[in-house]
Amino acid sequence: MDAPTRPRHILVIGGGVCGLVTLRNLVERGLFDKVELVERRDDVGGVWYLDEHNASEKKPRWPSPAYPGLIGNVLPEFLSFSGAPFPQPPSTPQQPFPTLRETHDYLRTFASRYLEQGKIHLNTEVVRVEELQDGKGWNVTTRDWSADGKGQISSQVWDGVVICTGWYDDPLWPGTEGMDILKEKGLALHAKWYRGPQKYAGKRALIIGNGNSSNDIAAHLAPLAQNPVYRSIRRPALRHFVSLPDSRIQDVVPVKRFTLQGDGKITAELQDDTTIQDIDVVFVGSGYFPNPSFLYVRDPNSSTGSLAPLMSQVSRDAPQSRRIPSLHRHILYAYNPSLAFIGSVMCFTPFTIADVSSTWLALAWTNEVAYPSTPEELLQFEKDRIVDVEKRRGIEAQETGRQASSLFTYSALGTSEEDYAAGLKREIVAARPELKDSLPEWSDERRTWRQSMYPVKYQSLQWLKTQRERIVDKSVVNGNV
Template identity: 75%
Template sequence: MDTLAHPKRILIIGAGPSGIVTLRNLIKLGSYDRVEIVERRDDVGGVWYNNASDTPRWPSPAYPGLIGNVLPEFLSFSGSPFPEPPTTPHQPFPTLRETYDYLRGFAEVYLERGNIRLNTEVVRVEELEAGKGWNVTTRDWRSPDRGEIRSEVWDAVVVCTGWYDDPLWPGTPGMEDLKKKGLAVHAKWYRGPQKYAGKRALVIGNGNSANDIAAHLVPLAKDPVYRSIRRPAFKHFVSLPDVRIKDVSPVKRFILQENDKVTAELLDETIIEDIDVVFIGSGYFPNPAFLHVRSPDAPSASITPLMSQVSAQSLQSRRVPSLHKHILYAYNPTLAFVGSVMSFTPFTITDVSSTWLALIWTNEIAYPTTPEGRLQFEKERIQDIERRREIEAQETGLEASSLFTYSALGSDEEDYAADLKREIVEARPELKDVLPEWNEERRKWRQAMYPVKYQSLEWLKKQREGTPNGVHRVTDGNAAN
């Protein structure tokens, strides 16, 4: 057993869903002297918190009116069922407010006990020598001078900051010119279609965000709304067909016109001129830039950013590197991540992940005792993903989706969670009936949500026909993006 992984003082970074359930599980299952969360915003909830009174430094990608596509039973942390939403049976998916209220209620006891420090921004986390812990530098926005810098040493750190700080932009030629002119808008900053009435719009992508933006634009924007796609969407990205949305091929390059409009040259040689705005739905990438670790090659000599361990040009760079089971940092198991991967049911995945972590750090669950052994998980997963991407490309004749990658659990979600639960139950049999069962039945149950979502969209469309601007926000439950 690795003697490093028995911390007594643990700091969690981020009070979104991943952070607060990690706090609960560490306190409930572990024997630790001190466990706390620091959160830079003024309330818990992560992307599900979008109070207009919050500081504008870190706005959520979500906004009022958002509706998820994950049903309440898949948003429930163990022992804390999600309340039945007070909405019509035709629309059973929780809203932004209902999801925030659930998270706020879950965290209330820990706020009262002082386990969560709000308005506390993490500036830098640095690994100390010889397993002596982590030096964490924070900026306290509650202090009289609004930004007092403090440093503390912790035995272990759990990063629960999620994905939605750093938008991923396509490298299409001409994109930088559009960004400088404010003609390209990433989904992170989309706040509704009203200001684009009568405008010609091009949407890049066909995931949840891109599909939602296109659907919101059609009642107001110039007809048609163009949607540039490389391949058909995953069946889980539910959206209604609309004759006012015209699907076109990928963009070859953008050209900035003299009148500050845009020309898009497509790969099939089609030219679209006089575009007023280009919306980017290409997703995000994890980037805990504050985190600095000892170089694996020279741990006593140098400190490097964690993310420098992956190539910026690689598709597989869209991951937190060197993690055993997407959670434990291979070179120092007193660093962990919860929520480092995308999943269809993220609340339940972070619950089982943090339960597993709590028992790892009490030495009740065994793990490989060398960095090389802990890196084997990452190595095998990358090899498997690359193999499956090649097979998909050969079978379809198309480039494999960028969503089919290391950092997205995809079809492996139930198997991944079942493996974690198996180890948990071997250590603590009493948790067998506390955590959900992940199996083929659950997979079918989860997949059955998508037809229900489609039906709810049809119902919402009928409701929109009676509203002045016809706008409702519908997005995915994995992220408010």
């Protein structure tokens, strides 16, 4: 690599949290001739945009995994992009976490100026991104799903591409025996497609997992579904997956196999050799696999430089392999740093991590922040992190006597989040001292404050539960139930 990459014309793919703040930071903190963003849906917001299905529409849909009534787990301070504070939710002091609508409104307001300037193109699906020979840029093929576009395909070459499509397109399914049959019969539903508990009233349900989605689904089903609602877990939840104890929810060990009964219902045989019969539906909260399937790069191991999907470099079988491969600092593609990713890793505070990482990218691409000059040097970050994570997984397994959590992996920043963000900020501030007070601080104090969100969330869940119970009691007294 003879000289640092400095693209002039940049395309940002994805109009969610990561894409919007990346667009802002490239436009306002970089020195580029042209920066634009494409989003395949008809509004910005990513997972925070819950669009309503219109059966008359002829274009494809890419629905959010969000669901009506969703309330976040992050306080407004950690949802604020630099220079754009998140409004205090208009709810109550007892429930300080923004709702789905409040979060989408914030993102829509943040994006408004760029929509007005024509820098954001909605209804624009990226079909294919191809790396050109000799570092000559990226050919991006898109499909126009606007009313006038009618699915028309076009292509354009860009010097640089930033992929901000996140994690929620490709659900992971457990390899439990019998699961494929349940999927085929429509009896197993991934959390991505959960849209509320109403249709499962009186049904017997089993939920796989105890992360945020699984816990929410269990809590929603408990008042309506047949009790108990079963939740199959391998280990206690990480403490930031906060949920209230509920006598109507029964935790059970992992499922060994599923079988269909003659009446079309499900039997789950558990690993302790007990069984649960007459199950109507299985919900799966086993997470997602990052998979920008539209991206084709020059094969670094081929003498001809043939094109291959980027994700063919990894397998989804092992937790350590579920990652966007060959990234320096989780951002720059080692074999061609004119390709970047924002949001390639899971974190506790994705809004602020996306802000600092895309600011770092803007300065790296203007050559104000230095980065290694060869693929081998750029790949060292990935190699070191794999070794470190494997070491930490081994320590956890030894201390707990159980297999390390699937969330304790390469693609989850976890306890390294503050150190990672602080390192990026140090390099940013060295190049642009005026940004010191704009970007958040990352420190032990900030870690303590972030961790204090979990008891606050627990208290807010208790308050919400009390409010719901009062509404039900009042309805009973008034004869409405």
